[in-house]
Every structure is written in C-alpha cells, then in structure tokens.
Amino acid sequence: MRIWVVLSVLQSEVYVMDGGIGLRHGVRIARTEWMRTRRQLARSSVVRAVIALFIIGTLVIATSIAYGFGAAFRSAAITLPVGAIRSLTTAVFLTLLIGFVQQTSRLLERLNINHLLTTVPARAVIIGVVLTVSGRAAIRVFLTASSIAIGFSLGMRAPLGIATVIIAVVGFLSLSVLSAVALSFAVDFLTTRSPRFRRYKTAFVVVAFSLLSIGMAVVIAGQVSIDLVWKWLAAAPTAWFVDLALVGVPRTSPKFFQSVGALGLVGIGIPVLVAATTALAERVWETEPISATTTHRSHSLVGEGRVGLVFDSRISQPTLTIARKRWLQERRIPRSLFMSGYLLVLLLGVTFPIFVAGEVPGISLVFLAFICAGTTGLAFGSDPIGTEYPSLSMTLTTVSGKQFVRGTLLSGIVTGIPITAGAILFLALWSPYGVVETLLFVVAGVGLCVCSVTIAVALGMRSPYSDIIPVPLPLSSATIYSEVGAGGFIRMGIMLGLLGIVCLPIFSSYLMAFFDLVSVGGIPTTAIRIGSLVLTTALATSVSALAYRRAVRLYDRYTLS
C-alpha cells in the first residue's frame, strides 16, 4: 500500500518535471517549424531585407498616425468611435480564428506526428503547435497592435494606456490562438470518430460554403442591413477586450463589467481551452482514423459512359482522359469549390446596377460574365502542377503538352460554359437588349471562359516543382497540393488582370450605356456595344490561342528541378 503512495508521489513529481520538458520540446518543435518555413520560402537576403524594412516602415507610420490620433483625441478634436472598434474587434477575432484553424491543420499535416509522439510527450507536441501558430501571430498582429497602442498612448500622454492595451492584446491573441487550436482538434476528433461526419464532410463543406456565399451576397445586395451585423459583432464577448484596453486611457468610459469580463474570459478560457485541446488531441492521436473510403467502387475513366458517348468520336482519348480524371478528382475532393469564393465580392457589380436601374443593365451582364469566366479559370486552370503533383512524373512521361493542356481546358469549359451561358441568358431575360445582342453576349461569355482557363494554365505551368507542398483543404481531412508562398496569388492577380483587359471593350461600352450616353462621336451606342462584344470575343480568341501555345511549350519543357 505504502509503496503505491510513494509511487504516485513520484509520478506526480515526474509529471511536474515533465511540464518543463514539454515546454522545452515544444519550443524546439516550434523553432524547427519556423526554420522549415523559412527554408521552404527560400527568400533571398535582399527580399528578406525589403520585407523587414517594409514592416518596420509600416510600424513607424502606424505609430506616428496613432500618435497623431492620440494627440487630437487629447485636445478633444476627435472622439473615439468605440462602438465601431468593438465590432471590428469581433470581426478581427473571427478572421484570426479562421486563419489560425487553417494554420493549425496545415501544421498538423506538416509535422511528423508519429515520429514526435514516439519521441516526446503528447503535451510537448501540443505546446509546439500552439507556439508555432502563435509565433507568426505575435510577429504580425502583436507588433501592429502594440505599436498603434504605444503611439496612441504617447499622443494621449497616458502611459498607463500602453500597459492596458498590451494586456488586452495579449489576452485577445492567446484566446484566439487557443480557440483555433482547440477547434481544429475538435474537427479532427469528429472526423476520426464519426463515420457519418467523415462521409458527409464534403457535402458539409459545400453546404457551409454555399451558406456563407449566400449570406455575403444577401448582405452585399442590401437585404440585411449592415448595421444589424455590426451590432451583433459589438455585442459579442470578444468586444469586451476593447473595454479592458481602454481602462488605462483617460477621457474614455470603458464599461467596468465588460473589462472585468475580458479578464475573466482569459482567466477561465485559457485553462479550459488547454484542457479541452489536450483531451481532444490525445483522443485524436490514439485512435486510428476509421476508414469510410473503402467504397469498393471504381468509376470508369475510359470507354463508354455519358462523357464517353458525347465526346469520344471528336476528342482524342488522352485529352478526354485528362478531363475525366479531373472531374473524378473534383467529385472526391472539391478543391475548385474553394476557388469560387474569390470573385464573390464582384457580385456587387452585378447587383448594384440592377438596384439602381430597376432592370438588368448590360454592365451587370459584363460583371456576371467576368465572374463566371474568371471562376472557371481559377477552378480548373490555375495550379495545374498542384492538381497533377502526386503523379506528375507519370503524366509528364505519358502525355504530350498538347493533350494535357487540351484536357485541362476541356475539363474547365465543359463545366464553365453551361453555367456562364445559362447565367447570362437568365439575367438577360430582364434586360432591354434584343436577341442578337444577347446571343453575342453569350458568345463573348463563352470566349471569356476559354480565355480564362487557358491563361490560368499558361501561368500555372510556371510554378516551380520544388514550391509545391501539401495543404489541407479547409474543414476537411483531405490534402491537396499547392504552391507555397505568394506565387499562386500573384499568378491569380495576373490572370484576373489579363481577363479584365480582354473585358475592357464591353466594360467601357456598357458603362457608357449605363450612363445613358446615346452616341459617342456620332456613332450610336448600340453600334458601339455590338462592336465591343465582337471585339472582346476576338480578343479572347487571340489571347487564348497565344496562351494555349505558351502552356503547351511550358508543359513540354517542365522539369522537376
């Protein structure tokens, strides 16, 4: 009996010691991850210096602007928009939460979990995860927030403000990082435990994403007032941190209960989140993920079937096979779905003119064509290396550039053209234009689709093999391969820019029409509009031809180094 007591005391001693070890290993894990990221990004010392200068510059500017505000506030020249700051704080919290969840699942994908778990205590791994994720946050958010706080408090001549603002920022950040890590493990837990969750996860992601899109569109279209959303955000407990920060700032009236509440949130939230994360992580790590993917079913990729019947005679088999595989991949892991979110903001360009004009003006159709075509390009054309990555050495040594690019193009336009044409035709029902003009619009839309996919492929073929890394698809346990760093986004910007240039003729002519210009330089706008549709279609065709040739050449010369 006594020996058990001794043993358990020993054990608790070990437990305490173990905490220190956990921290030490955790720090090491985080440091190694930062190093890996640095090496993967492989920025030159010049680029690093530029980035550092940029950050320092931004911080200095932010500090001085904040100082100016502080001084103005002290002389009562302005008042603090506390309500807006409250809403903004919650909005920032939600944004950070999504970002950190993404980072956490990406990190868990990168870490060699099995190796770590057989080497160090699970707690060390969790600490490592938290430190890695918060490390980047510390650099980005903490530095910005605290330099603003310092500038403002100095301007206010209220040094106590520096302390309270920084305390609030630290609390706010810790809470968001820890919530994100816990949330991310919770999703993993559901995935490993519930076959149903796993099976319907894709559907779940689709539904969640559509709801979000619809919600955004509704707010953008003005159906739900922004004020209401703003009020909800300000009422959330995360907004209490604003009151906590303002405690040390004179001439403000922070609410007492809220500022104490913020402290309470930190005091209670952190231990609860840590405990929850530990419990969830240990469950996740000790269960083998159940496999819901033993479907015992294969889809045919060659020969007959719906697709085969339609295209078989006209398109070469390798080209068709590339497209069919792309669609199958999309069914299993809907990566292009996530691309469709990027252009949603432009819906404003469709809805706003409709509200103003009371009918569907041409400019709305222009935006619609741009959104549909651009999304098709992003979804099916961009990142061709990433989609092929796991089997790239086979693809490169099996099909020619012509077949590959045509297949990718096919996968995009067969999906995109019906949607684009259908959407344009549907909206055009409420437009004042005749049949000819509407049909020309549809033709231009089709041209833009082709153009957008080809440009995207041509640009995407430039991403270097060594820059492709596994990335978890948000909210799912699926992993896709994608380019590390800003390269992908830069290419996306270039692609949309080029597509925008192709759209320029129709954009300008229908903008003129929107402002009721009847003729320009003696030419009636109707003629200009028809002419611009033809011009855009012609532009789209020639740009597509150029991009196609470029993409084929890049594929045929692509190497794995």
Next chain:
Amino acid sequence: MNDSPSITTDRLTKRYGSNTAVEQLDLAIPSGAIYGFLGPNGAGKTTTIRMLTTLITPTEGTAHIMGESITDRPAVIPHIGYLPEKPPIYDELTAREQLEYHGGLCDMAPSDIEDQITSLLDRFDLTDDADDRISTYSKGMKQKTGLIQALMHRPDVVILDEPTSGLDPQAARTVRDTINELAASDTTVFLSTHILPLVEEVATEVGILYDGELVAEGPPDALKERMETGEEGTLEDVFLDVTTDTTYDGQAEADPSGKIE
C-alpha cells in the same frame, strides 16, 4: 536481342551547384537487354533515370532513347514506361481508376486497357483491392500499382527505380519473372536496385555507379571473374570492391602526417 542500342548516353552529366551527381556517363544498352544499374546511396542512379525520362535536363552531354533525344519530350515519352522511387499515383483514386487513367493517357484501346488491367492485377495479386481508394493501401500495394502502371502500355523501354522496394517475397518473384518475360519480348529493362541477387538472376548487363561515375560495367559473369583475387566472387564482392575508396586500403600507414585515427 537485336543490336541497335535502345538507350545511349554520351558524357551525360548533372551538377547541382558544385555537387556533381552524375559525371560523364557513357552507356549503350541494346534493346531486349536487362540492364542492372547499381550503386551505393547517393551514387546518382535516380538522377540518371530522371534525365533519361526527360524529367530533369542534363548539365552536359546527351542521351537518346530509341533514337530520340531526351531533350525532346514528346518524342521520347511514347517509348518509355517509368516507375519512380515513389509510385506516381493519386490517393483519392482506386487502383483500377488510376490504371484506367494511365491507359487512357497512353491512348490504348478501352478493351485492351481492361484486359491488361485484369491480367496484371491478377498477376500481382491485387484484384481484391483494386476498387478501394489508394489512400487505404499498404506500401507494397501502392508499389504494385505503380509497377503495373509502368508496364501496362507495353513500352519499348521500361525504366524501374527500385521496383521491389516494399514488396513481399512472392511479389518480388513476380517482378523477376515479369522482367524476364519483358526482355524475351524485346523490351529493354533499365533496372536500378539494391537487391543484388535480383540483378544476378535477371540482368544481362550490369553497370555500377559510384559517386556519379561508372566504375564497372559488363555481363554479371564477366564482372565476377574480373575480381582481382582471380577466384570467382559474388556480385556483392564486386560491388563492395569497386564502391569503396581504393585509396583507403593500405594507405593509412603511408600517410605522411603519420596520424592513425
């Protein structure tokens, strides 16, 4: 076996910065040959294979597959079947889908694709799992899928980088038999491996790469006889002999600094 070479390399060289991975490699491999490409870890085998399969460009020198220059990818690829170190397959597909995909890309007739898949799956004992996602496969099952993929379109030249890695003895024997059959039908097999008995059994010619350079080449029997001892050695003896620093033996004592570590 006919005598026109199916793989030739001429002073083929690949450098990574100051590090030379492959140095002035000259090969002439007749069609129908089974070429065992040996060498210690980091010798440059994979690098050579990646150059032959057009996946990386040589720093210097040239190479031809069935008379086509490796700088012309569209011309080379109809002739080759390639299994890299890591099988090039998609986790989210099933083996059958992956193989149909490959067959479709090679423009094989759909009925031929079905026949080849059925017979090769059966041969490698993978039929029962062929309709499960590859993400659920064991290492060996993935390797088998990659191997079938490299062979199913009946290429002129099959290039295999460690084909038996992760395979059970039964499957390794299947690989050996398959390689022999391929060679009998005049397919050239370029085989990089660390399994010396496999090479001893199947190879018609062996090349040993050491630090990027070809240090021994010839039919296995001839190589075994060339041993300095004069006696018949095994391929392993030859391998160890030509891939250890010859300057090491007996030179420690002659070292002018006189240090012995």
